[in-house]
Amino acid sequence: MDNKANILAISGSTRSSSSNLNLIKAIAGLRPEAFTITIYEGLSDLPHFNPDMDTANLHPAVAEFRKRISQSDGVLICTPEYAMGVPGTLKNAIDWTVSSMEFSKKPTALITASLSGNMAHQSLSGTLQVIEAKVTDETHLLVPFVKTKISDAGEITDMKTLDEIEKLLTAFEYLIRNGKDQ
Ligand SMILES: Cc1cc2nc3c(=O)[nH]c(=O)nc-3n(C[C@H](O)[C@H](O)[C@H](O)COP(=O)(O)O)c2cc1C
Numbered sequence: 001m002d003n004k005a006n007i008l009a010i011s012g013s014t015r016s017s018s019s020n021l022n023l024i025k026a027i028a029g030l031r032p033e034a035f036t037i038t039i040y041e042g043l044s045d046l047p048h049f050n051p052d053m054d055t056a057n058l059h060p061a062v063a064e065f066r067k068r069i070s071q072s073d074g075v076l077i078c079t080p081e082y083a084m085g086v087p088g089t090l091k092n093a094i095d096w097t098v099s100s101m102e103f104s105k106k107p108t109a110l111i112t113a114s115l116s117g118n119m120a121h122q123s124l125s126g127t128l129q130v131i132e133a134k135v136t137d138e139t140h141l142l143v144p145f146v147k148t149k150i151s152d153a154g155e156i157t158d159m160k161t162l163d164e165i166e167k168l169l170t171a172f173e174y175l176i177r178n179g180k181d182q
Helices: 020-027 060-071 088-094 119-131 161-180
Strands: 004-009 037-041 074-079 106-114 139-144
Touching: 004 020, 004 060, 004 106, 004 161, 020 037, 020 074, 020 106, 037 060, 060 088, 074 119, 074 161, 088 119, 106 119, 106 161
Parallel strands: 004 037, 004 074, 074 106, 106 139
Antiparallel strands: none
């Protein structure tokens, strides 16, 4: 790893003015000395998961997604909740990594930023556990009422949320630098 950790950030919302995308952009500005954050923009290009397509002749978007995770030092997921669950596009992407295990031992931070978000947060935490992602209590965070906490200009306006995110980033950096073999 270079001095900076390379983070692949995935927004579970593909909306152009997504609060989750704004949150990722805000986070990218918080620790520029520690993280280089690249946003994965291919969620909508992934085909619907089908084990029959999980062959050597892999869809290029899937191959690229898997490579991007493998080459990262850590993954940051920021997602809303849709209909009491994980957005389908995000779950679809994660399903493509189950057999190939790119998330196994991968330091991962999960932020569910939504109106409420409890169900998606719990569900995604369970999924990340099953695929052996390295998520600790300190690297996951629920941000309810997100639209009151992040401005359209992409600024975190709620100081408690900012503090929680700062703490999460400290824990995430520690996990990346020290926790790989734990
Ligand atoms: C179809 C739909 C379903 C939603 N269902 C939920 C829900 O179950 N729980 C929740 O907390 N928010 C729900 N929301 C509200 C989203 O959390 C909110 O729109 C959020 O800002 C979306 O994230 P984004 O700004 O990153 O796109 C829903 C929104 C949509 C469009």
